[in-house]
Amino acid sequence: MTKISILGCGWLGFPLAKRLIEKGNSVNGSTTSENKLSILKNAGINPFLVTLSEVEGNFESEGTSENIINFLAESEILIIDIPPKLRAVDPSTEKKAFVEKIKNLIPFIEKSAVKKVLFVSSTSVYGDDNDFITEETSANPDTESGKQLVLAENLLRENQNFETTIVRFGGLIGEDRHPVKFLxxxxxxxxxxxxxxxxxxxxxxxxxxxIINQSKWNEVFNAAAPFHPSRETYYTQKAKDLNLVLPKFSSEKTNIKKIISSEKIETVLSYKFQLDEY
Known part of the structure; x- marks a missing residue:
């Protein structure tokens, strides 16, 4: 049995925790909401209330320092999956809030038993000026969140106290989450x-x-399904499938040709995507 801590039991972290428990692992899960502690516990997850601070040394005043220590205690693996809403610039300090939170978290990781870190990132770290993107493509983010993710990735990867694997996910979809509903x-x-x-x-x-089962650490993986129809073709058909009003596209608008390659995931991990879900 492996003990794993998941920082951020949200849309991905919560079902991930349940899956890892099903496979015989012990999972500590964090939330920033007291109301969700009972939900985590009922799912078999060891619940912890953890709120990261972008202010150095502010954990003690918030009373969360002990929570973070206990959350990481005896865990071999830490999965960091913090919601995008934390990736904003603090207008009062002009500091990059998300990066500062990761920076302040690292000393706690160093003092814990954690030796493996999996950081959930995004393909937004790549600019839109690339046509075909692999893990060898240089990160050149256009957005503030992308810029902060790159900085956070580097902080973790450069630390010699633990091994870090970065997973850069494409656009996230699921039964209750699909961009066609907004389009x-x-x-x-x-x-x-x-x-x-x-x-x-x-x-x-x-x-x-x-990644966990095969111990693929000190790696970077781009994770987007090998399924790349055009936006117009895909979202029009998806709207029809869901009986939604069809979106209308303009051919006069800028066209981006960016394709995220999944070849490394398919070869190094021998992973087969569940394409019928798309």
């Missing part, structure tokens, strides 16, 4: 010919499981 009925949508780069929740969990 339905909208007009003049841009990038009609741009290829999609999506990843289903089931594949997110499957890939993380494969």
């Amino acid at each position: 339905a009925g909208k007009e003049n949508l841009e990038n009609p010919d741009a290829p999609i780069n999506l990843i289903h929740l089931k594949d997110c969990i499957g890939i993380i499981e494969a």
Whole structure:
């Protein structure tokens, strides 16, 4: 049995924790909401209330220092899956809040039994000026969240006290989460010919499981399904399938040709995507 801590039991972290428990692991899970502690416990997850701070040395005043220590206690693996809402710039300090939180978390990891870290990142770390993207492509983010993710990735990868694997997920989809629901009925949508780069929740969990089971550490993996129809083709058909108002695209809008390659995941992990879910 492996003891694993998951920082952030949200849309991905919660079902991931349940899957890892099903496979015989012991899982500590964190949440920032007291109301969710009972939900985690009822799912067999050891619940912890953990709120990271972007202010150095502020854990004691928030009363969370002990919680973080206990959350990491005796765990061999830490999975960091913090929601995107934490990746904002603090307007009062102009500090990169998400990066500062990771920076302040690292000393706790160093003092714990954790020797393996899996950091959930995003393909937003790559710029839109690339056509075909592999793990060898240089990160050149266009967005603030992408910039902060790259900095956070580097902080973890450069630390010699533990081994870090980065998983950069494409657009996240699942039964209760699909971008077509937000695009339905909208007009003049841009990038009609741009290829999609999506990843289903089931594949997110499957890939993380494969990394842990095969001990693939000190690696970077791009995770997007090898399924890249155009935005217009895919979302139009998906809207029809779900009986939604069809979205309308404009051919005059900029077209991005970015394709995220999944070759490394398919070869190094021998992973097969669940394409019927898309």
